Amino acid sequence: MVPSISIPSRGDIKKYRAFFSRINAVVVSRASVMQYLLEYNNYVQAKAGQWLANLIDVHQPEGPQQQRTVLPQLDSVEALLHAIERKLQVQIKDYVGAGDHAAAFVTDRGTVVKISDDDQEAALWHKLRRQKLPGLIQSYGVWRLASRRVGSYDVYLIHVEYAPEPIDSGLAALIDDITELATRRTSRENRKNLQTKWLTWSRSQQEQAARNVAAHHYIEAFKHGAREDHRLLPIVRFLIVLFHEYGTHLPDFQEGNFRIDKNGNVVIVDPSVPIFRGPVASPPEFVFENRLASALNSYNLPRLFID
Numbered sequence: 001m002v003p004s005i006s007i008p009s010r011g012d013i014k015k016y017r018a019f020f021s022r023i024n025a026v027v028v029s030r031a032s033v034m035q036y037l038l039e040y041n042n043y044v045q046a047k048a049g050q051w052l053a054n055l056i057d058v059h060q061p062e063g064p065q066q067q068r069t070v071l072p073q074l075d076s077v078e079a080l081l082h083a084i085e086r087k088l089q090v091q092i093k094d095y096v097g098a099g100d101h102a103a104a105f106v107t108d109r110g111t112v113v114k115i116s117d118d119d120q121e122a123a124l125w126h127k128l129r130r131q132k133l134p135g136l137i138q139s140y141g142v143w144r145l146a147s148r149r150v151g152s153y154d155v156y157l158i159h160v161e162y163a164p165e166p167i168d169s170g171l172a173a174l175i176d177d178i179t180e181l182a183t184r185r186t187s188r189e190n191r192k193n194l195q196t197k198w199l200t201w202s203r204s205q206q207e208q209a210a211r212n213v214a215a216h217h218y219i220e221a222f223k224h225g226a227r228e229d230h231r232l233l234p235i236v237r238f239l240i241v242l243f244h245e246y247g248t249h250l251p252d253f254q255e256g257n258f259r260i261d262k263n264g265n266v267v268i269v270d271p272s273v274p275i276f277r278g279p280v281a282s283p284p285e286f287v288f289e290n291r292l293a294s295a296l297n298s299y300n301l302p303r304l305f306i307d
Helices: 010-021 030-039 043-058 074-088 119-127 169-195 203-228 230-245 289-294
Strands: 092-098 102-107 111-116 139-147 151-161 258-260 266-268 303-305
Touching (some): 043 111, 074 111, 074 151, 074 303, 203 230
Antiparallel strands (some): 102 111, 139 151
């Protein structure tokens, strides 16, 4: 159960801001910031700060030639969350969860805001914005976080529909069986084709053919699964749309990416890349998300200033 949020008093907020004013804006003590946030029991701010702190740790440059990832400072967590609330006209109510690249929060409007450093995910959600596809939660918009002092950050705000319920264990087991079968058939056919009819093809031709093979096997496997559990029919329709309209892209089929929406339908909540195994199957060559990311700047993403 997600703990409720305790809002600091006006006096506490004054102390809170005074505390941060004494912290160097560049070199921030992660431990002291987190201790302070947790001391005031502001669950959402603490979780956002924890995720950002972990992200800062991951992106610390290892040497002078290492490319620097521009991230908000830990002392900007409060301002970041308030800027999101003002922009979207929502109140952030609870923490949903976090992964390697994003932290998610539910709002009082029954939507989810994701703070992500994954430019590929941001590009994909931007491409899918305001489209209602079967089997996928809806994307309401994507913004690049920015500061008037620093410029654009390598962090994005993604606003999406909320699917409140996890799938049950029986459906999760069925999806595992489906994906295992499709992956095995894809790998077997790709190995065979590489030794026969793809032998003289260029690398790019092999990659496109491999994507088509994977899409075919996943669609057929989910069709078979939908005969066993009709709740998977929206996922079948979603995969067919992706195959015909979005460059044979396939989402990640891990259990946590499937949830039940407010209408009782099974939906995918993260259309990011899967990790395929086998020949011609490494993620950089296998899906179109990387091509989306390379074109991200051409989308002219709107910026959301947090200061």
